[in-house]
Amino acid sequence: MRKQIIIRTALVTALILIGIFLYVIGKEHKVVIDNRDISIGDITYSASTTYVVWVDNQEIGVIKKGERNAAIVTGVSHKIVVEEIKSNVLTGEKHEKRFRLKTNESATVNIPAIINNANEWIDKTN
Amino acid sequence: MRKKSLTKTMNPSVLFLINYAVPIIFIILIAFAIPLSGLSGLYFIRELMIRLSRNSFLILALLIPVMAGMGMNFSIVLGAMAGEIGLIFITDWQIVGISGMLLAILISTPIAVLLGYFAGIVLNRAKGREMVTGFMLAFFMNGIYQLFVLFGMGNIIPISNSSILLPRGYGIRNTINLLGIRQVLDKLIPLKIGDILIPVATFLVIATLCVFITWFRKTKLGQDMRTVGQDNEVARVSGINVENTRVLSIVISTVLACYGQILFLQNIGTMNTYQSHEQVGVFAIAALLVGGASVAKANIPNVFIGVILFHTMFVVAPRAGKALMGQAQLGEYFRVFVSYGVIAFSLALYAWRKRVEKENERKKIMNYRKSILAK
Numbered sequence: 001m002r003k004q005i006i007i008r009t010a011l012v013t014a015l016i017l018i019g020i021f022l023y024v025i026g027k028e029h030k031v032v033i034d035n036r037d038i039s040i041g042d043i044t045y046s047a048s049t050t051y052v053v054w055v056d057n058q059e060i061g062v063i064k065k066g067e068r069n070a071a072i073v074t075g076v077s078h079k080i081v082v083e084e085i086k087s088n089v090l091t092g093e094k095h096e097k098r099f100r101l102k103t104n105e106s107a108t109v110n111i112p113a114i115i116n117n118a119n120e121w122i123d124k125t126n
Numbered sequence: 127m128r129k130k131s132l133t134k135t136m137n138p139s140v141l142f143l144i145n146y147a148v149p150i151i152f153i154i155l156i157a158f159a160i161p162l163s164g165l166s167g168l169y170f171i172r173e174l175m176i177r178l179s180r181n182s183f184l185i186l187a188l189l190i191p192v193m194a195g196m197g198m199n200f201s202i203v204l205g206a207m208a209g210e211i212g213l214i215f216i217t218d219w220q221i222v223g224i225s226g227m228l229l230a231i232l233i234s235t236p237i238a239v240l241l242g243y244f245a246g247i248v249l250n251r252a253k254g255r256e257m258v259t260g261f262m263l264a265f266f267m268n269g270i271y272q273l274f275v276l277f278g279m280g281n282i283i284p285i286s287n288s289s290i291l292l293p294r295g296y297g298i299r300n301t302i303n304l305l306g307i308r309q310v311l312d313k314l315i316p317l318k319i320g321d322i323l324i325p326v327a328t329f330l331v332i333a334t335l336c337v338f339i340t341w342f343r344k345t346k347l348g349q350d351m352r353t354v355g356q357d358n359e360v361a362r363v364s365g366i367n368v369e370n371t372r373v374l375s376i377v378i379s380t381v382l383a384c385y386g387q388i389l390f391l392q393n394i395g396t397m398n399t400y401q402s403h404e405q406v407g408v409f410a411i412a413a414l415l416v417g418g419a420s421v422a423k424a425n426i427p428n429v430f431i432g433v434i435l436f437h438t439m440f441v442v443a444p445r446a447g448k449a450l451m452g453q454a455q456l457g458e459y460f461r462v463f464v465s466y467g468v469i470a471f472s473l474a475l476y477a478w479r480k481r482v483e484k485e486n487e488r489k490k491i492m493n494y495r496k497s498i499l500a501k
Contacts, residue, residue: 015232018232019229019232022225022228022232023225026226028220052394074223
């Protein structure tokens with residue numbers, strides 16, 4: 001009888017853990033990508049040109065100076081890649097950043113901050 | 127001249143016609159409807175492939191209660207409701223992809239087990255009238271489901287996603303978009319032959335269920351169910367807990383129906399919150415009966431033959447109706463009439479055969495008594 005209770009409890013616990021795991025890896029998050037001027041502390045990073053953005057290897061599109069776009073991502077770990085466009089041609093200079101999002105978190109990513117390697121390039125909100 | 131009972135006749139072709147009356151009628155109807163519909167072969171195969179992957183699981187869920195002698199389980203609607211509750215939660219939490227589908231399965235399983243247990247207990251109290259009881263039980267539970275979803279969700283159960291809530295702030299909207307899990311299983315292993323997309327992963331899941339059912343028949347519980355299905359008293363004398371076995375068969379069927387409904391809705395991609403589950407039982411049962419099954423006997427080939435025949439009718443009937451009478455709606459009415467009619471016809475045929483068999487048994491006993499008295 002005791003063994004049966006232990007097995008059943010373990011089974012229920014395992015199912016709950018699997019449920020939590022599925023929740024975490026399947027949760028959608030909104031990531032807003034800004035190509036706008038940003039002031040972090042005393043420093044202002046200015047948006048100067050157009051970029052192509054990929055999030056988790058999916059092209060989000062071209063974001064012109066002063067514009068923003070959004071991506072819907074799934075899971076915890078993500079990667080954003082931005083590449084500059086000059087005279088309608090990709091320059092080949094890519095900037096890559098990795099970030100993690102907790103459940104119920106969304107984020108705003110600033111491209112000028114990424115380009116300038118600023119620490120506060122991402123703003124996470126609940 | 128002595129009247130000879132049809133079931134007493136030894137002519138195998140007559141027996142075959144009696145046993146397979148429903149599929150034969152369907153084949154004849156389809157043979158007329160296909161040329162009238164004017165549908166291309168490619169379109170027809172594509173539609174049939176979608177419907178096979180969409181519906182087979184739900185119909186397979188009906189096999190185990192038949193094995194346990196409980197007839198067609200109209201209460202699979204309860205399982206479908208459980209599946210829909212799981213889908214509402216994952217849509218609210220914005221869990222997408224295969225993880226979303228699996229989480230919906232995980233959430234809805236305990237609900238389906240509870241509902242199946244409840245249905246099993248009720249059906250045990252209505253022995254011999256399981257089908258009509260199951261049918262009414264589905265109506266009853268539909269009311270509870272509506273109360274729960276329409277008033278409980280957003281009030282008692284927190285729902286944070288405003289896109290699925292009614293504007294008044296509680297209750298779920300009529301239609302939920304399942305874009306996050308739309309065809310995730312169907313497209314998990316993509317295979318395209320010409321213009322036809324084969325949902326390999328879904329077929330693998332269906333094949334696994336077929337293997338499970340075949341294996342289950344051979345297990346101790348499966349054998350017990352078959353014994354219970356043949357004769358409750360014999361099973362009881364053999365030491366089988368008849369009531370428990372019957373409840374278990376309904377629980378398994380309800381859980382499978384719950385998974386079947388999730389599979390069905392992931393293929394469609396939208397959920398009609400208050401109506402998606404309503405016709406599940408009737409259509410699944412009609413398809414199984416069209417496949418040549420009866421209330422007392424159903425197997426895996428019946429499922430697939432049934433899906434092909436029944437859903438071919440779904441595809442061609444509106445077009446055939448339009449070609450014949452200039453209105454697609456007439457074909458659709460005809461299809462609905464045939465769907466319900468086929469259930470009524472099968473049940474009547476089954477009841478008639480049972481009555482004739484009983485009569486024959488009685489005559490045999492009478493003849494035996496007469497021969498003993500003559501000696």
